[in-house]
Amino acid sequence: MPSPTEKPPTLEEQLEALRAENRSLRTAQATAQVQQAASDAEERHEARFRTVFENSPFGQKIITPDLTIRQANQAVVDMLGCPDVQDLVGRKILEFAHPDHRADWQFLQERLWAHKLRHFVLETCLVRCDGSSFWCQVTSIRFPDGDEELGYTQLEDISDRKAMELALKRLYDAQETILHLVTHDLKTPITHVQLLADLLRRQLADATGLAAESAEDMTHYLALIRQACADADKLLRDVLFLGSLDARHLQKEPTNLDAFLENRLLPHRLVAEGKGIALALELPPQPVLAHLNADSFGRVIDNLVSNALKFTPAGGRIAVRLEERAGRTLLAVQDTGIGIPEALQPALFDKFTPSARPGVAGEPSTGLGLFITRQIVQQHHGKLRMESREGQGTCFFVELP
Secondary structure, eight states, rough: OOOOOSSOOOHHHHHHHHHHHHHHOOOOOOHHHHHHHHHHHHHHHHHHHHHHHHSSSSSEEETTOOOOOOOOHHHHHHHHTTTSGGGGSSSSSGGGGOGGGGGHHHHHHHIISSSSOEEEEEEEEEOOSSSSSEEEEEEEEEETTEEEEEEEEEEOOOOHHHHHHHHHHHHHHHHHHHHHHIIIIIIHHHHHHHHHHHHHHHHHHTOOTHHHHHHHHHHHHHHHHHHHHHHHHHHHHHHHHHHHHHOGGGOOOOOOOOHHHHHHHEEEEEEEHHHHHHHEEEESSSSSSEOOOOOHHHHHHHHHHHHHTOOOOOOOOEEEEEEEETTTEEEEEESOOOOOGGGGGGGTTTTTOTTOOOOOOOOOOOSOOOHHHHHHHHHHTOEEEEEETTTTTEEEEEEEE
Protein backbone atom coordinates (compact mmCIF):
# COMPACT_ATOMS: atom_id res chain seq x y z
CA MET A 1 0.00 0.00 0.00
CA PRO A 2 1.22 3.52 -0.67
CA SER A 3 2.18 5.52 2.43
CA PRO A 4 -0.24 8.20 3.67
CA THR A 5 2.01 10.87 2.17
CA GLU A 6 2.23 9.20 -1.24
CA LYS A 7 -0.36 9.93 -3.82
CA PRO A 8 -1.86 6.86 -5.43
CA PRO A 9 -0.98 6.51 -9.13
CA THR A 10 -3.41 8.00 -11.41
CA LEU A 11 -5.39 5.93 -13.80
CA GLU A 12 -3.25 7.25 -16.67
CA GLU A 13 -0.05 6.24 -14.87
CA GLN A 14 -1.42 2.77 -14.23
CA LEU A 15 -2.34 2.41 -17.87
CA GLU A 16 1.16 3.51 -18.97
CA ALA A 17 2.74 1.00 -16.60
CA LEU A 18 0.55 -1.74 -18.06
CA ARG A 19 1.47 -0.65 -21.57
CA ALA A 20 5.22 -0.76 -20.72
CA GLU A 21 4.86 -4.20 -19.19
CA ASN A 22 2.95 -5.36 -22.24
CA ARG A 23 5.64 -4.01 -24.55
CA SER A 24 8.32 -5.79 -22.49
CA LEU A 25 6.38 -9.05 -22.68
CA ARG A 26 5.95 -8.70 -26.45
CA THR A 27 9.66 -7.94 -26.86
CA ALA A 28 10.62 -10.94 -24.74
CA GLN A 29 8.19 -13.11 -26.70
CA ALA A 30 9.55 -11.87 -30.03
CA THR A 31 13.12 -12.48 -28.85
CA ALA A 32 12.18 -15.98 -27.72
CA GLN A 33 10.54 -16.65 -31.09
CA VAL A 34 13.63 -15.44 -32.96
CA GLN A 35 15.90 -17.55 -30.76
CA GLN A 36 13.62 -20.58 -31.22
CA ALA A 37 13.57 -20.05 -34.97
CA ALA A 38 17.36 -19.78 -35.02
CA SER A 39 17.64 -22.89 -32.89
CA ASP A 40 15.21 -24.76 -35.15
CA ALA A 41 17.14 -23.62 -38.23
CA GLU A 42 20.41 -24.72 -36.66
CA GLU A 43 18.91 -28.10 -35.80
CA ARG A 44 17.62 -28.50 -39.37
CA HIS A 45 21.05 -27.49 -40.69
CA GLU A 46 22.77 -29.98 -38.40
CA ALA A 47 20.26 -32.66 -39.39
CA ARG A 48 20.92 -32.01 -43.09
CA PHE A 49 24.68 -32.03 -42.49
CA ARG A 50 24.42 -35.24 -40.46
CA THR A 51 22.36 -36.90 -43.20
CA VAL A 52 24.87 -35.92 -45.91
CA PHE A 53 27.82 -36.73 -43.66
CA GLU A 54 26.62 -40.16 -42.60
CA ASN A 55 25.20 -41.29 -45.95
CA SER A 56 27.90 -39.98 -48.28
CA PRO A 57 29.48 -42.69 -50.50
CA PHE A 58 32.81 -40.99 -49.81
CA GLY A 59 34.67 -41.28 -46.56
CA GLN A 60 33.93 -38.24 -44.39
CA LYS A 61 35.71 -37.36 -41.19
CA ILE A 62 36.44 -34.35 -39.02
CA ILE A 63 39.96 -33.98 -37.66
CA THR A 64 41.55 -31.68 -35.11
CA PRO A 65 44.75 -29.69 -35.74
CA ASP A 66 46.82 -32.56 -34.27
CA LEU A 67 45.16 -34.94 -36.80
CA THR A 68 42.96 -36.69 -34.24
CA ILE A 69 39.72 -38.08 -35.71
CA ARG A 70 36.84 -36.25 -34.01
CA GLN A 71 34.02 -37.71 -36.12
CA ALA A 72 33.76 -40.25 -38.98
CA ASN A 73 31.06 -41.76 -41.16
CA GLN A 74 30.41 -45.40 -42.07
CA ALA A 75 32.19 -45.04 -45.43
CA VAL A 76 35.48 -44.33 -43.61
CA VAL A 77 34.89 -47.33 -41.35
CA ASP A 78 34.35 -49.56 -44.40
CA MET A 79 37.27 -48.03 -46.24
CA LEU A 80 39.70 -48.71 -43.38
CA GLY A 81 38.16 -52.08 -42.54
CA CYS A 82 37.46 -51.24 -38.88
CA PRO A 83 34.65 -52.87 -36.81
CA ASP A 84 32.77 -49.61 -36.12
CA VAL A 85 33.07 -45.83 -35.80
CA GLN A 86 34.21 -46.02 -32.18
CA ASP A 87 37.38 -47.77 -33.34
CA LEU A 88 38.27 -44.59 -35.24
CA VAL A 89 37.12 -41.70 -33.06
CA GLY A 90 39.92 -40.44 -30.83
CA ARG A 91 42.69 -42.03 -32.91
CA LYS A 92 45.14 -40.08 -35.05
CA ILE A 93 44.94 -40.53 -38.81
CA LEU A 94 48.73 -41.12 -38.79
CA GLU A 95 47.99 -44.55 -37.29
CA PHE A 96 46.52 -45.49 -40.68
CA ALA A 97 49.15 -43.78 -42.85
CA HIS A 98 51.42 -45.99 -44.92
CA PRO A 99 54.98 -45.77 -43.51
CA ASP A 100 56.24 -44.30 -46.79
CA HIS A 101 53.51 -41.62 -46.81
CA ARG A 102 53.36 -40.29 -43.24
CA ALA A 103 54.92 -37.05 -44.47
CA ASP A 104 51.80 -36.44 -46.63
CA TRP A 105 49.67 -35.87 -43.53
CA GLN A 106 52.30 -33.71 -41.88
CA PHE A 107 52.33 -31.62 -45.06
CA LEU A 108 48.52 -31.34 -44.98
CA GLN A 109 48.67 -30.33 -41.30
CA GLU A 110 51.22 -27.64 -42.12
CA ARG A 111 49.27 -26.32 -45.13
CA LEU A 112 45.95 -26.03 -43.29
CA TRP A 113 46.86 -24.88 -39.81
CA ALA A 114 50.32 -23.33 -40.09
CA HIS A 115 49.95 -21.67 -43.51
CA LYS A 116 46.19 -21.11 -42.99
CA LEU A 117 45.05 -22.46 -46.37
CA ARG A 118 41.27 -22.83 -46.50
CA HIS A 119 41.45 -26.20 -48.24
CA PHE A 120 44.07 -28.70 -49.42
CA VAL A 121 44.07 -31.77 -51.72
CA LEU A 122 46.59 -34.60 -51.89
CA GLU A 123 46.90 -38.24 -52.94
CA THR A 124 48.32 -40.64 -50.38
CA CYS A 125 48.39 -44.28 -49.32
CA LEU A 126 46.54 -45.60 -46.25
CA VAL A 127 46.77 -48.94 -44.44
CA ARG A 128 43.63 -50.86 -43.48
CA CYS A 129 43.16 -52.59 -40.14
CA ASP A 130 44.06 -55.93 -41.79
CA GLY A 131 47.42 -54.56 -42.98
CA SER A 132 46.51 -54.13 -46.66
CA SER A 133 46.95 -50.72 -48.26
CA PHE A 134 45.08 -48.56 -50.77
CA TRP A 135 45.43 -45.22 -52.51
CA CYS A 136 43.03 -42.39 -51.74
CA GLN A 137 42.50 -38.74 -52.61
CA VAL A 138 42.19 -36.53 -49.55
CA THR A 139 40.33 -33.19 -49.66
CA SER A 140 40.44 -31.26 -46.39
CA ILE A 141 38.68 -27.96 -45.61
CA ARG A 142 39.53 -25.92 -42.51
CA PHE A 143 36.53 -24.44 -40.70
CA PRO A 144 35.93 -22.66 -37.36
CA ASP A 145 34.16 -24.52 -34.56
CA GLY A 146 33.84 -22.49 -31.39
CA ASP A 147 37.28 -21.64 -30.09
CA GLU A 148 39.13 -24.03 -32.42
CA GLU A 149 39.55 -24.76 -36.12
CA LEU A 150 38.81 -28.25 -37.40
CA GLY A 151 39.37 -30.00 -40.69
CA TYR A 152 36.45 -31.43 -42.66
CA THR A 153 38.12 -34.21 -44.68
CA GLN A 154 36.82 -36.32 -47.54
CA LEU A 155 38.51 -39.59 -48.55
CA GLU A 156 37.99 -41.14 -51.99
CA ASP A 157 39.43 -44.58 -52.84
CA ILE A 158 41.42 -44.12 -56.07
CA SER A 159 43.18 -47.50 -56.10
CA ASP A 160 41.61 -48.46 -59.44
CA ARG A 161 42.71 -45.20 -61.04
CA LYS A 162 46.21 -45.58 -59.64
CA ALA A 163 46.38 -49.15 -60.96
CA MET A 164 45.26 -47.92 -64.39
CA GLU A 165 47.86 -45.15 -64.33
CA LEU A 166 50.52 -47.69 -63.39
CA ALA A 167 49.39 -50.06 -66.15
CA LEU A 168 49.47 -47.26 -68.72
CA LYS A 169 52.92 -46.18 -67.54
CA ARG A 170 54.18 -49.75 -67.82
CA LEU A 171 52.70 -50.00 -71.32
CA TYR A 172 54.40 -46.75 -72.31
CA ASP A 173 57.67 -47.87 -70.74
CA ALA A 174 57.47 -51.21 -72.54
CA GLN A 175 56.87 -49.51 -75.89
CA GLU A 176 59.69 -47.07 -75.22
CA THR A 177 61.95 -49.96 -74.22
CA ILE A 178 61.21 -51.94 -77.38
CA LEU A 179 61.80 -48.89 -79.56
CA HIS A 180 65.09 -48.19 -77.78
CA LEU A 181 66.06 -51.84 -78.10
CA VAL A 182 65.32 -52.12 -81.82
CA THR A 183 66.91 -48.79 -82.77
CA HIS A 184 69.98 -49.08 -80.59
CA ASP A 185 70.90 -52.11 -78.49
CA LEU A 186 69.66 -54.91 -80.73
CA LYS A 187 71.24 -53.36 -83.82
CA THR A 188 74.79 -54.00 -82.57
CA PRO A 189 74.66 -57.80 -82.05
CA ILE A 190 72.69 -58.24 -85.30
CA THR A 191 75.32 -56.22 -87.17
CA HIS A 192 78.03 -58.43 -85.66
CA VAL A 193 76.19 -61.57 -86.75
CA GLN A 194 75.87 -60.24 -90.30
CA LEU A 195 79.52 -59.22 -90.48
CA LEU A 196 80.81 -62.54 -89.17
CA ALA A 197 78.48 -64.48 -91.45
CA ASP A 198 79.86 -62.55 -94.45
CA LEU A 199 83.43 -63.40 -93.40
CA LEU A 200 82.54 -67.09 -93.17
CA ARG A 201 80.75 -66.99 -96.52
CA ARG A 202 83.77 -65.49 -98.24
CA GLN A 203 86.10 -68.04 -96.68
CA LEU A 204 83.84 -70.91 -97.67
CA ALA A 205 83.76 -69.55 -101.24
CA ASP A 206 87.54 -69.97 -101.29
CA ALA A 207 87.45 -73.28 -99.41
CA THR A 208 89.72 -75.07 -101.89
CA GLY A 209 92.67 -76.42 -99.91
CA LEU A 210 91.27 -75.02 -96.62
CA ALA A 211 94.25 -74.61 -94.33
CA ALA A 212 94.26 -75.40 -90.63
CA GLU A 213 94.70 -71.69 -89.88
CA SER A 214 91.53 -70.86 -91.81
CA ALA A 215 89.63 -73.60 -90.00
CA GLU A 216 90.73 -72.07 -86.69
CA ASP A 217 89.55 -68.63 -87.84
CA MET A 218 86.17 -70.05 -88.81
CA THR A 219 85.82 -71.69 -85.38
CA HIS A 220 86.61 -68.34 -83.78
CA TYR A 221 84.06 -66.55 -85.96
CA LEU A 222 81.41 -69.12 -85.09
CA ALA A 223 82.12 -68.57 -81.39
CA LEU A 224 81.68 -64.82 -81.85
CA ILE A 225 78.42 -65.38 -83.74
CA ARG A 226 77.16 -67.56 -80.91
CA GLN A 227 78.03 -64.86 -78.35
CA ALA A 228 76.36 -62.13 -80.44
CA CYS A 229 73.20 -64.24 -80.70
CA ALA A 230 73.30 -64.89 -76.94
CA ASP A 231 73.58 -61.13 -76.29
CA ALA A 232 70.60 -60.42 -78.55
CA ASP A 233 68.62 -63.23 -76.90
CA LYS A 234 69.28 -61.83 -73.42
CA LEU A 235 68.17 -58.37 -74.51
CA LEU A 236 64.94 -59.76 -75.94
CA ARG A 237 64.23 -61.86 -72.84
CA ASP A 238 64.78 -58.85 -70.58
CA VAL A 239 62.47 -56.69 -72.66
CA LEU A 240 59.75 -59.35 -72.85
CA PHE A 241 59.97 -59.87 -69.09
CA LEU A 242 59.78 -56.12 -68.51
CA GLY A 243 56.67 -55.87 -70.67
CA SER A 244 54.99 -58.67 -68.71
CA LEU A 245 55.44 -57.01 -65.31
CA ASP A 246 51.97 -56.36 -63.91
CA ALA A 247 51.32 -56.24 -60.16
CA ARG A 248 47.58 -56.85 -60.65
CA HIS A 249 48.24 -60.35 -62.01
CA LEU A 250 51.09 -61.23 -59.66
CA GLN A 251 49.86 -64.23 -57.68
CA LYS A 252 51.66 -64.52 -54.34
CA GLU A 253 51.70 -67.25 -51.75
CA PRO A 254 53.57 -68.07 -48.51
CA THR A 255 57.05 -69.30 -49.43
CA ASN A 256 59.82 -70.86 -47.34
CA LEU A 257 62.73 -68.59 -48.27
CA ASP A 258 65.33 -70.99 -46.89
CA ALA A 259 64.42 -73.77 -49.32
CA PHE A 260 63.70 -71.26 -52.09
CA LEU A 261 67.21 -69.77 -51.87
CA GLU A 262 68.89 -73.19 -51.64
CA ASN A 263 67.27 -74.29 -54.91
CA ARG A 264 67.70 -70.96 -56.71
CA LEU A 265 71.44 -70.81 -56.00
CA LEU A 266 72.22 -74.26 -57.41
CA PRO A 267 73.07 -73.12 -60.98
CA HIS A 268 74.92 -70.06 -59.65
CA ARG A 269 77.15 -72.33 -57.53
CA LEU A 270 78.36 -74.04 -60.70
CA VAL A 271 79.20 -70.69 -62.31
CA ALA A 272 80.94 -69.51 -59.13
CA GLU A 273 82.99 -72.73 -58.98
CA GLY A 274 84.06 -72.29 -62.60
CA LYS A 275 85.20 -68.71 -61.87
CA GLY A 276 87.00 -69.61 -58.65
CA ILE A 277 84.58 -67.62 -56.46
CA ALA A 278 83.17 -68.79 -53.12
CA LEU A 279 79.35 -68.55 -52.92
CA ALA A 280 77.90 -68.88 -49.41
CA LEU A 281 74.29 -68.95 -48.19
CA GLU A 282 73.80 -67.74 -44.60
CA LEU A 283 70.40 -68.60 -43.07
CA PRO A 284 68.91 -67.82 -39.63
CA PRO A 285 68.19 -70.65 -37.12
CA GLN A 286 64.45 -70.57 -37.80
CA PRO A 287 62.85 -70.83 -41.27
CA VAL A 288 61.73 -67.54 -42.80
CA LEU A 289 58.40 -67.29 -44.62
CA ALA A 290 57.52 -64.53 -47.11
CA HIS A 291 54.44 -63.81 -49.20
CA LEU A 292 55.74 -63.69 -52.78
CA ASN A 293 55.52 -64.90 -56.36
CA ALA A 294 58.31 -67.47 -56.60
CA ASP A 295 58.83 -67.23 -60.37
CA SER A 296 58.98 -63.45 -60.40
CA PHE A 297 61.05 -63.09 -57.23
CA GLY A 298 63.44 -65.75 -58.51
CA ARG A 299 64.47 -63.19 -61.12
CA VAL A 300 65.57 -60.89 -58.28
CA ILE A 301 67.90 -63.56 -56.89
CA ASP A 302 69.22 -64.42 -60.35
CA ASN A 303 69.92 -60.79 -61.25
CA LEU A 304 71.63 -59.89 -57.97
CA VAL A 305 73.78 -63.04 -57.76
CA SER A 306 74.69 -62.93 -61.49
CA ASN A 307 75.64 -59.29 -61.05
CA ALA A 308 77.88 -60.18 -58.10
CA LEU A 309 79.52 -63.00 -60.09
CA LYS A 310 80.08 -60.66 -63.02
CA PHE A 311 81.99 -58.07 -60.97
CA THR A 312 83.90 -60.32 -58.55
CA PRO A 313 87.37 -61.52 -59.65
CA ALA A 314 88.61 -65.07 -59.06
CA GLY A 315 89.42 -65.71 -55.39
CA GLY A 316 86.60 -63.45 -54.22
CA ARG A 317 83.56 -64.29 -52.11
CA ILE A 318 79.80 -63.75 -52.43
CA ALA A 319 77.47 -64.12 -49.44
CA VAL A 320 73.69 -64.36 -49.65
CA ARG A 321 72.28 -63.59 -46.18
CA LEU A 322 68.72 -63.95 -44.93
CA GLU A 323 67.35 -62.61 -41.64
CA GLU A 324 64.23 -61.24 -39.95
CA ARG A 325 64.43 -57.82 -38.35
CA ALA A 326 61.66 -55.82 -36.68
CA GLY A 327 58.95 -57.90 -38.32
CA ARG A 328 60.40 -57.55 -41.81
CA THR A 329 62.45 -59.90 -43.98
CA LEU A 330 65.90 -58.70 -45.03
CA LEU A 331 67.85 -60.35 -47.85
CA ALA A 332 71.40 -59.23 -48.64
CA VAL A 333 73.72 -60.17 -51.52
CA GLN A 334 77.24 -59.04 -50.72
CA ASP A 335 80.39 -59.47 -52.80
CA THR A 336 84.09 -58.64 -52.51
CA GLY A 337 84.25 -57.44 -56.11
CA ILE A 338 85.46 -54.29 -57.79
CA GLY A 339 82.69 -52.11 -56.38
CA ILE A 340 80.74 -49.34 -58.10
CA PRO A 341 82.25 -45.88 -58.63
CA GLU A 342 80.34 -43.23 -56.74
CA ALA A 343 79.63 -41.31 -59.95
CA LEU A 344 77.72 -44.30 -61.38
CA GLN A 345 75.60 -45.07 -58.32
CA PRO A 346 72.75 -42.48 -58.68
CA ALA A 347 71.58 -43.93 -62.04
CA LEU A 348 72.23 -47.57 -61.19
CA PHE A 349 68.54 -48.61 -61.11
CA ASP A 350 67.50 -46.62 -64.20
CA LYS A 351 66.29 -48.33 -67.35
CA PHE A 352 69.10 -48.62 -69.92
CA THR A 353 71.27 -47.02 -67.27
CA PRO A 354 74.47 -45.30 -68.39
CA SER A 355 76.01 -46.98 -65.33
CA ALA A 356 75.95 -50.34 -67.17
CA ARG A 357 79.45 -51.68 -67.80
CA PRO A 358 81.06 -54.99 -68.75
CA GLY A 359 82.07 -57.46 -66.05
CA VAL A 360 85.63 -58.30 -65.01
CA ALA A 361 85.78 -60.95 -67.78
CA GLY A 362 84.14 -58.70 -70.36
CA GLU A 363 80.60 -59.99 -69.75
CA PRO A 364 78.08 -57.67 -71.48
CA SER A 365 75.22 -55.84 -69.74
CA THR A 366 71.79 -54.94 -71.11
CA GLY A 367 71.30 -52.07 -68.68
CA LEU A 368 67.95 -53.58 -67.66
CA GLY A 369 68.83 -56.09 -64.94
CA LEU A 370 68.74 -53.83 -61.89
CA PHE A 371 65.80 -51.84 -63.26
CA ILE A 372 63.79 -55.07 -63.55
CA THR A 373 64.96 -56.15 -60.10
CA ARG A 374 63.67 -52.96 -58.50
CA GLN A 375 60.33 -53.26 -60.32
CA ILE A 376 59.81 -56.80 -59.00
CA VAL A 377 60.75 -55.81 -55.43
CA GLN A 378 58.30 -52.90 -55.54
CA GLN A 379 55.57 -55.24 -56.80
CA HIS A 380 56.15 -57.21 -53.59
CA HIS A 381 55.77 -53.93 -51.60
CA GLY A 382 59.44 -54.13 -50.68
CA LYS A 383 62.46 -51.85 -50.90
CA LEU A 384 65.77 -52.27 -52.73
CA ARG A 385 68.90 -50.36 -51.82
CA MET A 386 72.62 -50.66 -52.36
CA GLU A 387 75.90 -49.88 -50.60
CA SER A 388 79.21 -49.98 -52.48
CA ARG A 389 82.77 -48.76 -52.27
CA GLU A 390 85.03 -48.91 -55.28
CA GLY A 391 87.66 -51.62 -54.90
CA GLN A 392 85.99 -53.09 -51.78
CA GLY A 393 82.77 -54.66 -53.04
CA THR A 394 79.03 -54.13 -53.18
CA CYS A 395 76.00 -55.18 -51.14
CA PHE A 396 72.38 -55.11 -52.32
CA PHE A 397 69.63 -55.17 -49.68
CA VAL A 398 66.07 -56.36 -50.35
CA GLU A 399 63.54 -55.60 -47.60
CA LEU A 400 60.16 -57.34 -47.69
CA PRO A 401 57.10 -56.76 -45.46
